[in-house]
Each structure stands twice: as C-alpha cells, then as structure tokens.
Amino acid sequence: MALFLQKALLRNTSRxxxxxxxxxxxxxxxxxxRQLSTEAGSCSKLAGKVAVITGAASGIGRATASExxxxxxxxxxxxxxxxxxxxxxxxLGPNAAFISCDVTQESEISAAIDFAISEHGRxxxxxxxxxxxxxxxxxxxxxxxxxxxxxxxxxxxxxxAGIKHAARVMIPRRTGCILCTASITGIMGGLSPHAYSIxxxxxxxxxxxxxxxxxxxxxxxxxxxxxxxxxxxxxxxMSVLYPGLDESGxxxxxxxxxxxxxxxxxxxxxxxxxxxxxxxxxxYVSGHNLVVDGxxxxxxxxxxxPPDQMK
Ligand SMILES: NC(=O)c1ccc[n+]([C@@H]2O[C@H](COP(=O)([O-])OP(=O)(O)OC[C@H]3O[C@@H](n4cnc5c(N)ncnc54)[C@H](O)[C@@H]3O)[C@@H](O)[C@H]2O)c1
Numbered sequence: 001m002a003l004f005l006q007k008a009l010l011r012n013t014s015r016x017x018x019x020x021x022x023x024x025x026x027x028x029x030x031x032x033x034r035q036l037s038t039e040a041g042s043c044s045k046l047a048g049k050v051a052v053i054t055g056a057a058s059g060i061g062r063a064t065a066s067e068x069x070x071x072x073x074x075x076x077x078x079x080x081x082x083x084x085x086x087x088x089x090x091x092l093g094p095n096a097a098f099i100s101c102d103v104t105q106e107s108e109i110s111a112a113i114d115f116a117i118s119e120h121g122r123x124x125x126x127x128x129x130x131x132x133x134x135x136x137x138x139x140x141x142x143x144x145x146x147x148x149x150x151x152x153x154x155x156x157x158x159x160x161a162g163i164k165h166a167a168r169v170m171i172p173r174r175t176g177c178i179l180c181t182a183s184i185t186g187i188m189g190g191l192s193p194h195a196y197s198i199x200x201x202x203x204x205x206x207x208x209x210x211x212x213x214x215x216x217x218x219x220x221x222x223x224x225x226x227x228x229x230x231x232x233x234x235x236x237x238m239s240v241l242y243p244g245l246d247e248s249g250x251x252x253x254x255x256x257x258x259x260x261x262x263x264x265x266x267x268x269x270x271x272x273x274x275x276x277x278x279x280x281x282x283x284y285v286s287g288h289n290l291v292v293d294g295x296x297x298x299x300x301x302x303x304x305x306p307p308d309q310m311k
Pocket of ligand 1: 054055056057058059060061078079080081101102103104129130131132133154181182183184225226227228229230231232233234
C-alpha cells in the first residue's frame, strides 16, 4: 500500500513535472514573444511619426530628438544655433534634419512647420522646448523689464507661436500631439529668478488653454516640468554664481539639490517622458503637466527643534 502510494505519488509528481515543464516551456515561449514584442514596441513607439522639436541643438531637446528617432520617428531640429544644430542633426543620422529657427520670429516657426510637411508630408508631434533662463537676479526690485520681455518672448510667446502653427496643420488632420517644456519653477515660487519662473507658470497655463480648444480636433496638448538638469541652460548661470568652481563642481551642486537619492535628473529622463506623451500610450492624456522631479515639489519638510533643546 505504502509502495503503491509512493509510486502513485511519483507518477503524479513526474506527470506534474512534465506538465510543469510543458507549462514552463510554453510560458517561456510566451514570455519570449512578449519580451520580443516589448523590446520591438519600446523601440517603435513613434514609428512613422514626424516631429518638430525647438531648441533641439542641445540639452533636453537634443536628447529628445535622439530618443524620438530611436523610437522610429523622423525629427526636424529647429534651433537658433545654426552650427550646433547642423552638427546635432548630422550626429543623429538620416532621420534628423536641421532648420534654422528663432522662436521669437513667427515666420520662422511657421517655416519650420512647413519644412516638416514638405520633407515628410505630415506633422504628428510639435515639441516647443526652446527656452532661456536669463540672468541671476533674485529681487523683483532689481528686475530688468527689458530682460523680462526677452524671456517672455522666447519662453512663452515662442511656445504660443509653436502651438498656433502646429494647430494650423494638425486641425485638418484631426490628430496630433503638442508638447511644451515647462519647469518645476512654474509649479512653486522661489525656485528661480522671477522672470523665468513667471514664464514657466505661463507655459503650463498656455498648455491648458490650448488643450481646451484643440481637444475637439483630437489634438492632445501637454507639458513636462523637469527638475534642474545640468545643461548649458543651467550650468552657464551657475558658473556665474560660483566663479571658483569647475564644471564638475557645478554639476554636483545642481544634482545635489534633488531629493530622490540614488538617481539624478538627466535629459534622457525628459526625453522618455516626451516619448510617452507623444506615443499612443498617452492617447487619452491631454492638458497634463508631467512633473519629472523625483518628488521635489510634492512636499516640504518641517524642522522642529530637538525636544532636548527646548527644556
Ligand atoms: N536644464 C534645466 O535645468 C531645465 C529645467 C527645467 C526646464 N528646462 C527647460 O528645458 C528647455 C530646454 O533647456 P535645456 O536645459 O535643454 O537647455 P539648453 O541650453 O541645453 O538648450 C536650449 C536650446 O534652446 C535653443 N534656443 C534658445 N533660444 C532660442 C530661440 N529664440 N529660438 C530657437 N531656439 C532657441 C538654444 O539654442 C538651445 O539649443 C528650456 O525650455 C528650459 O527652460 C530646463
């Protein structure tokens, strides 16, 4: 009896083992398929799409152009820096093209959009990313209003012009995705000089206003608010603030300001957020401000004195 039970157990166990092995093999095949399709998917989230990215000669825009291309898109780099823009386009390969564009000139934004249409026959994604930080002046009493106008002209008016001309070609197609780079300085006051901060509060507002109208044409409008990232945009003014520091010292200060330990905010983090928003994965996301800040703007720590010091 005991032997029978043992044999039955063995038979069952080995049958179970065979079944398990079969299951394991077929699940391995399934997983392999899933893995392959995920890998293929992750590299083709923007297959066939055409994007214009302003300010893509450098930093976040450049990283986004690279990530868009890696995901199957063709990208027009629209930037005021001609030489750097041409070099970037060359480095990014045949799916990148450069057009000289100053976002303060409406005709140049319009021409960048028309260039995408004439080169590729369509525009799926417009990323209004170009921006400047301005000088490091912290008191509103010292605010130079002509510099304020310059910052608003590039960071806000340039974005509005980009949305206007993207909408011009997207509305007839009843589809499209518009992205803008805002900032955490447009979520909380006090994180940067006033002019820049005000321009980024405005950017997030422009996105909501445009999204309210363009939704009826199937066009999604979103922005991304990055934490501080060491690009020329941030390292140049920081070098003015800390003239004694070399580049790595400046980078360390910028990255050290983050609250999420074990990771730093990099251009590629914004690029990946942009791929998500531009892809069909975000097909029902519009009017959103995707904050990429490691949690920096979601809390403030309160410091009470230690109890033993209050006796
Ligand atoms: N780096 C950061 O810490 C940080 C944080 C939050 C938001 N941002 C925003 O990210 C965006 C990109 O900045 P970045 O960090 O990549 O800086 P960056 O300096 O590396 O790149 C900015 C690009 O914009 C271009 N540009 C500037 N003025 C222009 C104009 N009038 N017309 C066309 N192009 C113009 C520049 O030539 C440059 O290529 C900006 O809107 C900035 O406000 C940056």
